[in-house]
Amino acid sequence: MKAQSTLSLALILAAASACSPTASLDATEPGGGGKANAQMLAKGTANPDLIPRELLFGNPDRAAPRLSPDGKRIMWLAPDEGVLNVWVAPAGKLDAGKVVTKDRLRGIRNAGWTADGRYIIYAQDQAGNENWHLHRIDPEVGASSDTDLTPNPEVRAQMVGGSREQPKFILVGINDRNPAHHDVYRMNIETGERTLVEQNDAGYAGYVSDENLELRYAYAPRPDGGIEILAPGGDKAGRGHGKKDWAPIEAIEQIDSMSTQDAGFDASGRYRYMIDSRGRDTGALIEIDTETDERKVLYQDPKAELGGVMRDAKTRKPVAVTVNWDKPRWEVLDPSYADDFAALEQVKPGNNFAITDQTREGDQWIVAYYSDKGSVSYYQYDRATKDSTFLFFINEALEGLELASMHPRVIESRDGLELVSYLSLPPSSDPDDDGVPDEPVPMVLLVHGGPWARDNWGYNPMAQWLTNRGYAVLSVNFRGSTGFGKAFTAAGDKEWAAKMHDDLLDAVDWAVDTKVTSKDSVAIMGGSYGGYATLVGLTFTPEVFACGVDIVGPSNLVTLLETIPPYWAPMVAQFTTRVGDHRTEEGRALLESRSPLNRVDAIVKPLLIGQGANDPRVKQAEADQIVAAMTEREIPVTYALFPDEGHGFARPSNSQAFNAVAETFLAGCLGGEYLPISDIGDSTLQVPAGRELIPGLSEQLDD
Template sequence: MRRMFTPVTAMCAGTADGGGAATSHNEVPLIERERLFGNPHRAQGRLSPDGRWLAWIAPLEGVLNLWVAPIDHPDQGRAMTAEQVRPIRSYFWSPDSQALLYVNDTGGDENFRLFGVNIDSGETRTLTPFKETRVQIIGISRLVRDRLLVGINNRDPRWHDVYSLDLASGELTLVLENEGYAGFIADEHLELRLAAQPREDGGETYFRITANGIEDEPFATIGFEDSANTGPIGFTRDGNTVYWIDSRERDTAALMAQDWHSGELRLIGHSPRADVTGILLDPVSDEVQAWAIDYLRTEWTALDDTIAADLAFLEGELKGDISVTSRTDDDRRWTVVNDPVTAPAETWLYDRDTRTLTSLYISRPELSGEQLAGMTPLEITARDGKTLVSYLTLPEGSDADGFRRPTSPLPMVLLVHGGPWARDSYGSNAYHQWLANRGYAVLSVNYRGSTGFGKRFTGAGDGEWAGAMHNDLLDAVAWAVEAGIADAERVAIMGGSYGGYAALVGLTFTPEQFACGVDIVGPSNLETLLSTIPPYWEAGKRQMYRRMADPETEEGAAWLKERSPLTHAGQISQPLLIGQGANDPRVKQAESDQIVDAMKANGIPVTYVLFPDEGHGFARPVNNIAFNAVTEAFLAETLGGRFEPIGEALKTSSIQVPHGVEYTPGLDEALNG
């Protein structure tokens, strides 16, 4: 069957040299893993609400911590935290600009606690000091500056009770005891306004919250078919309007405004191609100023003339995709990230009064001047006619000009996203750059079940694990082979979480299609996966059952067994590498243990890498680098690409190899040398 391909040339990022004659990829310098996967120089630069400070994440003695500097002197940064093991990966400003707030867990267990560090004193406090508890941020307001609303599940691990957190004293005051609600929406006065209750059919019902409690009559009902991409996202400052991302009565989700009193819904923005996924709000009124969709790339539609002019100026001045990452309360200054893909991302200070841009930092300056590869957005047609938005990266110098097909088919890595209810998008991707630099074509596919492309596309994945979802991946590989991009005999399948499951499916259900597989924290047994989900996933359990299968029914249990790679482990005939975090609360270590044990019993080679201080993925750069060192040696052995020797990459990591050290070249020497 012929697969159709549509290159979106107007949106393609070129190569670093802008095209022209092809050069041998072997002449392109090898980019060291450390420069791609080590700590960034700086990341997540954000202005304080009052505009006085700039904060960011950067390493302190090798571990990512929070830093701050006066905005007028960004070179005078000082570290505000002193984490020594677990990196800080996200944070936010307190509304009063007095503190930085962040969440962190222990060893990847996802029992997140909330911490705060005072800008003036440097004192760090644990604001939710509870064991085996996962904090949620429920409400942050620019209007109410002295407190937040947080959810804490220390009473019942399934449900988060709502507390008001006084930022000055750290005192927690119970606002609402949760008896079965999935979540809550608060207004700008930090008053709870809506409660979401999960339904048996996998949907949700929303109820108003008043001074008298949660009302009995539903305010809105979301059926299962709309559950993946419909929900309220907040209120205007006056509390009279609630905004929705809403796919009811349409396929792709629109941005809607609903009058709180009359219930009348008003359309603000909609595209038939993709869901609305981003909005810009006025910092004072919380009225919508612009909205965005992400189809092949992010596209903004401005509703406010001034914002339209700002966005036009930024797009004209900066080469590459832009995103506004913070805005001061007076809205005079923004931080803007520019991502050209063929160069490292750069963060800028934008002064709206003077229409000037000042560079604050480059995230990875060590990559400046490197021959980074571009990324091409694609539309690939599946066998049943569905359009699969995909992203292709080719090795620098492997092809000619325009959308440059390689001069001969390349080994390829099919890189599958997790979720599966998530998506791949255009932009800088360290894995694409790394693998392309090693000589591989890299293809990421938004298979059915992915989100962002309408409810029909997401719903088309229901019940299709190891079915039509996998066929989409096979169709994309077939397109790459037919287009002369991929060598059919040298295709690897690799991914994390659901992507790891897809890698296992590839080697069990269709072992003839792939030369090897890399599974990172992927489930091998869907029965045990669903029986061990964290208790705080209770609210979404029925929706998962609808999208997979109900383990409480005979038919559902049979489906889960049949679609589990473990059931078909005897079919594996190609090399497999598995990476797992011992503390993973989502995909337990037993998921990897089971498939490894089955392969050992069947005499099938497998290399099993375990990190005792990681969870669902590898947060510590030393561990991520260690696993990737093993991965590129493993891939080079099977696919024939270039590789940086493992060398000393494992020494500072916590890596353990319970089985199969002999199946990956150089691994035994690196561990024991």
């Protein structure tokens, strides 16, 4: 996730809630909504045969396989005592796997081999606070060798670079000297000893290193939201001839700042790669000869941003890219790889795939296959024989279930923008699977976070959960989303609660006009920016939506920007130029006018709010203040708070608990099916307000 995306969800969140298709709170009688809300509870239908929430939102069976650099071992993530941990086995012998870590709290979600395969490094925070620490494990020893390489509890560590040439060392950014700025250290992986490489007094947002662990470039944010690229001594090759001072060599304007980024070096360090939108609308993959500054475009799509770059394991030169407009596709750049991609396409025709890992020699790959109607499956690909060997499904129990298709749709906004969207329907409502229901069904408008992110085609547990309960699900890439060119992203600048919201309203109108749903049967829900959009929906357009589910969404844009985490200080200009400047009178007035907290009196439909107490991006105060304002006005609201979560619900027990509450809420609101609340389990769910509005919730909490 990019540092700029302060509201992006790092996790898949879930929700559901309690109201009826025709009922609404009485907007003319303050506090009168309490009776109306109570009358609309549990209007849905309890159905014990629905797909269990645990199956959709619990731990995966296995996930994220990684081959050791020599290909002799394989690691993956899987539960141990109900918590995701790292497992290791000899390659080809998964059944001989042994767990090598012992996390008993949040689970490990990001781990990889060191360049020599000697150790495994994983990242972990505390209770969702996003102060990521780097841990080192010796897989031969196991959990007793677990060493926190960055043990200061207030530190947020981030990887800057690794190297095949110097496998015992990594470059790590650590903000222990100044919370706002990461200094760069060269760290010995085995001992944890570190040597200062760069003291970041200038407040650079990041650095680029090569295969020799040399810092070649730095990125400095500009007050206008643009970025300055600097090099030692101003040398364009980034080598600086031994000079320690940094000087600018080129600039990235504000409009290009989210579609231009570094893509590393080749093995020689001479050729640098970038995704670069300067002089074009979408980012092109370019190759830069750092000695001559000659630039060559390797690939560009006129409509969509590049989704990823695959590189040769030895030369580190790009060999293929993914492009994603409505569905992802591969474009092969190196003809010597054409047969490999042709072979991979035959393994699971109709599925998309991603190469997620390869050995040091590039002879063995890990390939993940994705569809919209089933679990991700992993294969090991042998490049010499062109054979693929099945490894595992992420969730084998999903195979054979009746799941919903995801249909790409392009919806035109009122001012002519193309909004790439995705529609999923309950299978029973669309027996011929053409994306058109036999008759209108209740719908959930599911709004992505970011907003500088995008929705994608593929398996989505939230969409499967909601369609299984009887709802259509529509996800819209509204203006401001990334992935569709810089002009589309820039069209969202300073349009929070304005044209960005208009796009969502236009999508609802499209769904009503095409008889996907009916006007009074649409809920809005989402996480992070999607939570903000939910609050906007219920305050700026209070009669459009039947109810809303807000997950970690900001209610006041001024307080949101005033509490940006210190380590995002270099990126403040991105927020002030794209959202509004809380430091000026004019900017503050704009932000106040776009803040749902200032329009609480307009709320006439039921609202469910979910929040993590340790969220460093959208502080708990964002939820507390709107709940307090609604309570003061006797406007019903249900508030689900998790004391051990951050920006999203990482622990499966917490995710399932919130989904149980949300599912009952939505069943009352839209009249769908639901599984009664029964799996609060060992979650830490607290409900400071509105527990009585959710049938069965008080009984579960009182047990």
